[in-house]
Amino acid sequence: MKQKGLNKMTNQMLKDVEKIRRGFELGSRVGVTQLGRSTQWRDDLERLTAMEVVDRNQTAAVLLKPESFKALMTYLDQVEQELEQEQVEAIFAYRKDSNDWSSGEDLATKAKASLEERQRYIRGLLDDDRQ
Numbered sequence: 001m002k003q004k005g006l007n008k009m010t011n012q013m014l015k016d017v018e019k020i021r022r023g024f025e026l027g028s029r030v031g032v033t034q035l036g037r038s039t040q041w042r043d044d045l046e047r048l049t050a051m052e053v054v055d056r057n058q059t060a061a062v063l064l065k066p067e068s069f070k071a072l073m074t075y076l077d078q079v080e081q082e083l084e085q086e087q088v089e090a091i092f093a094y095r096k097d098s099n100d101w102s103s104g105e106d107l108a109t110k111a112k113a114s115l116e117e118r119q120r121y122i123r124g125l126l127d128d129d130r131q
Contacts, residue, residue, distance in 0.1 A: 014075065029054050030063075 028048045030041040032055045041063075045051050049068045053061040064072065 012071075014071065028052060031055070032060055 028044065028051045030044070030051055030053055032053060034041060035053065041051065045063055045065060049065050051063040052059055053063060
């Protein structure tokens with residue numbers, strides 16, 4: 001029962017995000033000066049979910065109902081998780097043929113050996129000891 005309620009809430013949040021992504025509805029603009037002079041914009045925001053605040057016909061801010069803001073943040077978190085999962089899968093796909101999955105002490109030993117080898121190579125270049 002809890003899962004069903006959660007899915008309904010998530011679906012509503014995603015619908016709110018879609019409204020925001022599509023842009024603003026007619027009458028959903030409020031001027032910066034109107035914010036201080038009137039409270040009508042509060043009723044409009046409650047009805048519209050999102051409003052564009054303009055200053056000299058340029059977007060200065062976007063007002064969202066708290067529920068819409070939460071929906072937007074949830075949506076962004078989901079997108080971020082999907083992106084991260086895809087990145088991890090891409091890394092594993094890129095390295096799938098690699099058999100060098102060292103870790104711990106083995107990795108530390110290999111790293112130290114690599115650094116020492118590079119140091120000898122650079123020292124040889126500096127000392128003009130070409131091999």
